[in-house]
Amino acid sequence: MRRLLTVACLCAVIIASGGAARAQGQEKQAGPLIQLAILLDTSNSMDGLIDQAKSQLWTIVNEFATARKGGKSPDFHVALYEYGNNSIPAGKGYIRRVLHLTTDLDKVSEQLFALKTNGGSEFCGKVIKAAVEELHWRKSNETLKVIFIAGNEPFTQGDVDYRIACKAAIKKGIMVNTIFCGPYAKGVSGKWKDGAMLADGKYINIDQDRKVVHIDAPQDKKIAKLGTELNKTYVPYGRKGKESAARQKKQDSNAESTSRGSNVQRQVAKAQSQYTNTGWDLVDAVRQGKVKIEDVKEEDLPENMRKMTMDERKAHIEAKAKEREDLKKQINDLNEERNKHVAKKKRELSKSGEDTLDSAVIKAVREQAKKKNFKFKEEKEK
Secondary structure (H helix, E strand, O other): OHHHHHHHHHHHHHHHHHHHHHHHHHHHHOOOEEEEEEEEEOOHHHHHHHHHHHHHHHHHHHHHHOOEEOOEOOEEEEEEEEEOOOOOOHHHOOEEEEEEEEOOHHHHHHHHHHOOOOOOOOOHHHHHHHHHHHOOOOOOOOOEEEEEEEEOOOOOOOOOOHHHHHHHHHHOOEEEEEEEEOOHHHHHHOOHHHHHHHOOOOEEEEOOOOOOOOOOOOOHHHHHHHHHHHHOOOOEOOOOHHHHHHHHHHHHHHHHHHOHHHHHHHHHHOOOOOOOOOOOEHHHHHHOOOOOHHHOOHHHOOHHHHOOOHHHHHHHHHHHHHHHHHHHHHHHHHHHHHHHHHHHHHHHHOOOOOEOHHHHHHHHHHHHHHOOOOEOOOOOOO
C-alpha cells in the first residue's frame, strides 16, 4: 500500500511539473506585453485629474502602439482602480477595482467617463497592495509591468504601509510610478518620491487642472471622418455584440465632447493593432482565429447575415476586413503627415511647462521600457 502511495505521489509531482513546464513554455512563447494599472484618486479635489485621464487615454494608447520588441507590436492590457472616494465603503478602504487588466479599450474609456469625485481618505499603500495582489500580472520578466498612481494627499495615509506595498510590487517585477498633483517639493515631503524609488519607479508632479493645448492640423477632419467609417466595418455578433458596438459609438461621442484633439487621438488609436475586439466583432474574431464562421449560430449573427449562404458570409467578413485595413492605412498615413505638421508648429511655439497626465505616463514608460528591450518611434504630439 505504501509503495502504491509513493508511486501515486511521484506521478502527481511529474504531472504537476509537466503542467508548470507547459505553462512556462507558453508564457515564453507569448508575444511582447505591456501591462498598465492606473490608480486614480477620485476625492473631491481631483476633477481635473479625471478630466485629463478621459481626454488623454487615446494619446497614451497611441504611444504604446509605436512600441516594438523583437520587431513585434506588444499587446496592451489596462486595469483601473479608484481610491479616496467616500462613495466606496470604509470597510473596503475607499478603494474600488473598476476594471481587471483588459484589452477592451472602449470599456476603459467608458469607465473613465463614469468616474465621479466624492471627497474621502486617500490610502495609497492600500490601493497599491490591492493592484499587486488582485490583478493577473504575467510572471515573465520580459513583460513591462507598471503601476501609475496619481493623487494629492500624503502617501503615508491608511493602515497599509506604502513601503511594504511598493516593495511587494517590485518583488513581482511591477514598477510603481507616482504622480503627485501639486508642487514638486510638496510631493517629495509627502513621500510620493520615496514610494516610486522603492519600486524602481519614477516620481512626477503635474498640474491636474492644466488644460492640454491641441494644435490643429489639416488632417484632423479627415481622420475623424475615416474613424467614423471604420466603425461600419465591425460586425457585432453574439450576446455582447450590440452592446459593445453601441459602446464603441458612445466612446467616439465621449472623445469628441472632451476635445477635438482627444477625438483625433481616439480615431488614430482605433487604427492600431492594440485596439482589438475579438469578443464581439466577427471580423477580429475570425482574423485572429478565435472563432470559425461555420461555428457561429445563426441567431448570433447580425440580421443582414442570417439569410446569407456560408460562402456569402465568408465573403462578407473578408470584404469588411479588407475595407478596415484600407481605412486603417489611410488614417495612419494621415497621422504621419499630421505628426510632422504638429512637430513643426511645436518648434515654432517652443511650448514648455509642467507635465500633464499623458506626458508624465509616456516619459516614464519610455524610460522603463528600454530596460525590457522595447523600442519606440520618435516622440509625437502629446
